[in-house]
Amino acid sequence: MKVLVSVFNNLATDQRVEKVCRSLLENGYEVELIGNNWTGLPEMSREYSFSRILLKSKILKFAYLEFQFKLYQNLLRTTDRNTILLANDLDTLLPNYLISKKLGIPLVFDSHEIFTEMPSINGRFTQKIWRKLESCIGPKMKYMMTASESYADWFHNRYGIQRPFVVQNFPKHTPNPQNYLEDNKPKIILYQGVINPSRGLDKMIPAMKNILGAELWIAGDGPKKVEYQNLSKSLHLENQVKFLGKLSPKKLRELTPKADIGISIEENNGLSYYYSMPNKISDYIQARVPVVVSDFPEMQKVIDQYHAGEKISDYSELPEKILSVLEKGKGFYESNLNHAAQELCWEKEEQKLLTLFKTVKLAEF
Template sequence: MKVLVSVFNNLFTDQRVEKVCRTLSENGYEIELIGNSWGGLPEMSRPYLFSRIPLKSQSLKLAYPEFNWKLYKILLNKADRNTILLSNDLDTLLANYLVSKKLGIPLVFDSHEIFTEMPAINGRFTQRIWRSLEQFIVPKLEFMMTASESYADWFEGTYGIKRPTVVQNFPAGIENPQNYSEINQKKIILYQGVINPSRGLDKMIPAMKDMENTEFWICGDGPRKDEYLALSKSLGMEEKVKFLGKLLPEKLREITKKADVGLSIEENNGLSYFYSMPNKVSDYIQSRIPVVVSNFPQMGKIIDRFQAGEKINHHDELAEKINIVLENGKKFYEHALNKASEELCWEKEEPKIISLFKKIKK
């Protein structure tokens, strides 16, 4: 059976979509992944078909409708009665929904986040547009996945739908890569992910003044990078705050295992962040790096269940909590992280996807 998968990005670093596609491909489904040129067209290879729709629009508010119109025409051309559509996030849903209704074929909606509750659109006119689209389509959906237990609860409660299948975005399990005899001369505090508002980076950079013999490594790129570079410079922290840029997954894993602590310190500026289980938390754990996280429902559970680090209630606790983890050292958390890594891995999530698609196939 053919699965047409669509997502609004250039596919290069979207690990969730890649893992879902690979899982379905390895279980006998014919995959074709469709992205776009937003963010460039870096070279890449995949063991299944993929393509990227060229976009002429220079702003997101124009790129979204352009992409959906072009995607609609492509899906209509490629789909047949033996096709399942897989729409990733709200920004691909309209085209998929219209093709699904027109051809009478099944649609799976994979919501990686609560798109309408993202900090970037909270309180803006665009939030009302996206929410109208969500309210129009989501209650009509038969098949849905999402990336955290709290997201599933929210969609079920908000729209009265059958609870979505929860497929958490964990990495594949690996053996412990740590060599505990190797000790960093300066302790490394790591953040990986998009440099966006509400990620806590503007709180962490000033906190480095209270962190002795440490460096803060930021792996990623995004709209606030220049602002945070300027903040580091204004505070005289250029030597302590390192911006390493966007990295390929394999390179990022090499850097992650060198760190002494990993951060996921989002601010509560929208339910999408508050209910999230960020990819980076499980990435740190697979690399056996202890974590400091915001005390939000999903992240807080990880600390409570596995004792794999510390949680903060306010960002003024950052230096205190990070210092606790650094003083304990990575070896102190080895057992907890090994236990967590066995549970928070893709191998535990794959059966949920396979079961859902078998149900659709029937």
């Protein structure tokens, strides 16, 4: 049984897609992954087949259109009747849906987020186009999975579809890497991820004026990087705020355990963020690093259920909450973080993924 997986990115750092493909491969499926060269063609190797569609467009909206057309052609060439299609996010759904209907083969839709409620498109004309596409195809989805319980509830309530399978994007469980005898001076506050709007960094950087004896490490890149570098300079915080650039998943896994706190302090500028369970939170937890997070439905569970740090309902609380965690120290949270790490891991999510694909096989073949 072949699974043909498509996603709009260059494949190199998409850890969710990589975990899904690897789990399917290890459980007897033939996997082929299709991406593109948007943001470059970094070298990579995988145990399964992969290819990247070459896009000539330099503007994102045109790249989307070009990708839809070329992905449809690619799928038409490589798909047979012994195939399950796996479309990742709304920007790959239309070509997969058309091929699924044309050849009478099953399609699984994996919505990593609520694409139409992303802050980057809120209020823009393109949001109307994506919403139209989602409303036309979404209700017809027979097999769907998504990345948080709140996302699943949203899709179920919005379109009246069967509640999607929830396969959360957690990393594999790892042994506790911490050496509690080590003591960072200064303390390290870590943000990892894309430097986008609505991630709370424009609030975190000024807050560093009130958090003495600590540095903010920002591991990532994105459209707001230069603006936030300039903000740090204007506040004379260059020595406290470190921009580490975009790191490979391997290097990020090596860096994360060094932190004293991991932050995920997104703003409520769209339902996709509000209902999200950001990848970085579970990465911090596997590294046994306590967290400070926004008081949103999925994130607050980490605090309310596992007591793995603190949550904020307002950015004015940042200095107080961060200083509270720093004062207690990582060792204070060790037991709670170990418990959370056992629960919030890929080994448990993988079983849900395999159950979904077993359901598709039994129903369709």
